[in-house]
Amino acid sequence: MDSKPRRRVAVVGATGVAGQQFLASLVNHPWFEVTALAASPRSAGKTYRDAITSPAGQLGWACDGPLPGQFADRIVIDAQKLDPSEVDLLFSAVESDAARDLEARFAPHVPVISTSSAFRYADDVPIIVPGVNGDHSALVKRQQRERDWRGFVLPIPNCTTTGLAIALAPLVRAFGVEAVIMTSMQALSGAGRSPGVIAMDVLDNVIPYIPKEEEKVQKETAKILGTLSGDRIEPLDLPVSATCTRVNVRDGHTEAVTASLGRPADLAEVAAVMRSYGREFVDLGLPSAPPEMIHVSDDPYRPQPRLDRTLNDGMTTVVGRLREDHVLNNGIRFVLLSHNTKMGAAKGAILVAEQVIAQGLA
């Protein structure tokens, strides 16, 4: 695969939090070459460096490490003017209102892998979590047939859903899961930069409400863990009671999860199915895949965002504090940590693109 010419990709929303992470993850990618950077008319015509520099002169590069030189002087184009025929694949990282229009313009021509919610709930659109429900990607053939598209749109979930779906997937398979209660402590970068969370609001504080987030977690978790049956996805019958909060952490969503299993299971068994989960997927050797999907820690003080979010470059879900719960039937409890801009956004979307290419769908 490495000897083939790299595919030309566009990043739409390249100046935002997720878009920047796309660029950081695509530097020297063996399969993809970024040939177009697009954003709103506000950024269009500027060099990338100028587009992310504030009027006061502050460079707004939010990823670790310096702004990659290969992008700094590239001219950002207006996403409305991007010609999809000039790329082989497109990564979309814009808010859902803008995405609804833009993705509908691009998907007739090229595969669009999206971080937005614009198409997530359409009947013919799966929500893909790499290593969990790659088989759902086959639904893009229905999009192509019924919408008469050459491309397709393939969204990843909301970043809070990603870690939850990954941690629950092995439990669903091994024991069944009857109900889930989850409280999230979500990082600031999850809110993006336009306008993002105001520092004065979150310093020394916890914000107990994130609009639309809890509904997304419920709906998306059931869809991801559902079954592809013919030309549609049968959502898993799984009630998820979510409370989503914003905390003063830069990156990494922490979630406290209580799950009612379908049958009794001891904790060693639960830890074992989590640790071995996704082995076949990992063994495919896709460039952005982590060496383990779930890392289970026995240290009662882990996971912590500052210490654990960079494990395997933010692509592994870290689970800790695994213990019994005596309130729900066959209850277990744990805390998980998932990197919201890596597996939960850009690098997760890149891994989805790698997976659909490996599946021969793109």
Ligand SMILES: NC(=O)c1ccc[n+]([C@@H]2O[C@H](COP(=O)([O-])OP(=O)(O)OC[C@H]3O[C@@H](n4cnc5c(N)ncnc54)[C@H](OP(=O)(O)O)[C@@H]3O)[C@@H](O)[C@H]2O)c1
């Ligand atoms: N942040 C995360 O952790 C995360 C995780 C998973 C999914 N997501 C999803 O990813 C998407 C982007 O989120 P974000 O956090 O990166 O937001 P963000 O930091 O606010 O960035 C928004 C991006 O969209 C561009 N944009 C805005 N309006 C546009 C328009 N009309 N046409 C073209 N481009 C436009 C902006 O360009 P300008 O700079 O030119 O305004 C910017 O590049 C959202 O759908 C979000 O829900 C984010």
